[in-house]
Amino acid sequence: MSDTPLVQLKDISISFGGIKAVDHVSLDLHAGEVVGLLGHNGAGKSTLIKILAGAYKKDSGEIWINGKQAEINSPRDARDHNIETIYQTLALADNLDAASNLFLGRELTSPMGFVDDAKMAAETAKIMARLNPNFKKLKEPVSALSGGQRQSVAIARAVYFNAKILIMDEPTAALGVHETEMVADLIKELKDQGLGIFLISHDTREMMDLCDRVSVMKNGQMVGTERVEDVTEDDILSMIIMGKNPKAAA
């Protein structure tokens, strides 16, 4: 783990119509680290990471990537900083096939400037063989795929484009047991490759298992960030419910 954090979110705030969705929150992430974000619905977790992903524009605060201040105003800016996001809602165009979704916004083109479907299909087949060997429906629209298959398309997108920073917003919410295990294995593998991962989930046990540190948010504010080996599942739960850090209080 290097000394310069991969990502530093400093004093980030955003409000929607008078409601402070994220209220002066700071958080950092190192390479090869998984940081979990926990909290009730509406605690501001998704909003915070959407700011990092370029989907929302922060009102105030700073984002630093690799020790340099970064301006992220659009999803494209985020991608330029090798930030890839897997959204809760999956963010796939249901009517397009896996390859078109994987390369959406970054299509491979022939020298003539036309989209190269055959090449994209071949690349998709290659990466899918690695991530999800059971994946066969390459030519069908993703609406015809199961939740797990759709999730692997979304993950493949992040992996293919060499993400350095990966944001996963409830990646296992729509998945079965087996598929959830597959995603967990993948997260560990990506972490070993040196990616920094922000993981959002409601499943506290899963978070304790996968994350190095967990941060708890409530009502837009940061309750606290703890190393998982320093806290119990009950500590985390009480942070989520009470909005107070028991260790700080003690």
Next chain:
Amino acid sequence: MSDIGTETKASEAKREGAFAKFLRETEVDTRLLGMLAALALIWIGFHYYGLFVNGFGAFLTPRNLWNLSVQTSSIGIMATGMVLVIITRHIDLSVGSMLGFIAIIMGTVQVNILPQYLGLGHPMIWIIAIFAGLLMGTLLGAFQGWMIAYGTIPAFIVTLGGLLVWRGAGFLVARGETISPVDATFKLLGGGPFGAIGNTGSWIVGILGCIAVLALIILGRRKRKTFGLPLRPVWAETFLAAIGAGAVIGTTLLMNAYPWPKGIIKKYAAAEGIEVPPEGIFISHGFAIPVLILIGVTIAMTILMTRTKFGRYVYAIGGNPEAAELAGINTRWMTVKIFALMGFLTGIASVVASARLGSATAALGTLDELYVIAAAVIGGTSLAGGVGTIYGAILGALVMQSLQTGMVLIGFDAAIQQVVVGSVLVIAVFLDILYRRNSK
């Protein structure tokens, strides 16, 4: 009894299996087959209805089919643009009025303005007039698109306003008059004996078409091989090539089978100093220029939708606007571009329509928006967004125009025509919904 019953069922299942296998191996779209079947049914139906009821079948004649091809051009050109608009979950109700307004602008430019400065019949007149029309269409479309994308006014409202505004503006500019006659070269773009490319020209087009079909199949196969993707069996490739080339050659033969009328030949012969033998001279029409324009637009739009990032983004926006936005696509700017393109195509359609009429009237294109939308929807474009093809819209336009022409030929009056066209639209969409439900 029961034995026979099961036997037929079994053989039916077997036949079904063979047909399904055929579809899978040729990768032919079942929708496309359905539409072609519906079109064939309409054509044969009108022909034989005419034959039995009126004593003559006028539909399946070179003359009628040639005219049908010309009449389809204007609607077809606009329908290719409407596909994009509807795929991205918008609608454009203003195309008919915009067509009329652009026709008036082009008419004014070439009849009232340019001859003063350039002299009547100057070779630049038609070029400047068309340029003005296409530019006007693009700008009006972009303006509407801008109001929809950045003003966040629903497309239905913006273009409903446009429907009234452009029609009224047309009347204002023309002060209710018909502007004619249009430039002689301009008029050729609307078809007619002189606005067609004749026998030799048509064969050149036909042969180029056959070469294109073969090239597409061979290049596609080579590409799949390069990337190790599954190939169609050779018989399926050969079959598709034969069907494609056969359709091109058949259409060419058909277009060439319609001769110039006697009166035109007499005039032409007199002008050229040729003696007309008593049995007459057979001069083919060949492909009409507006049909060539439609073919060109169809090819360009198909490439745009299937081979460019722009087309991919249109589908993505239609499938999931939020996902498209998160993928870094500027969906608002895309909306402006899509409506600008719709306006540009309306400009082309306006050239064809006013050239065909030989004049510009503010009423030109009345109700065209409904035919254009119907053509796109019958052609399989889903109003829920995300789904639609250019070739489908062209077939849809052909279906709409065939119904219209067919009913005129068998002598149905305007009231019945409206009832039939309206009903067909609703039934077609219902069948489409059933088809999608079953294919899921």
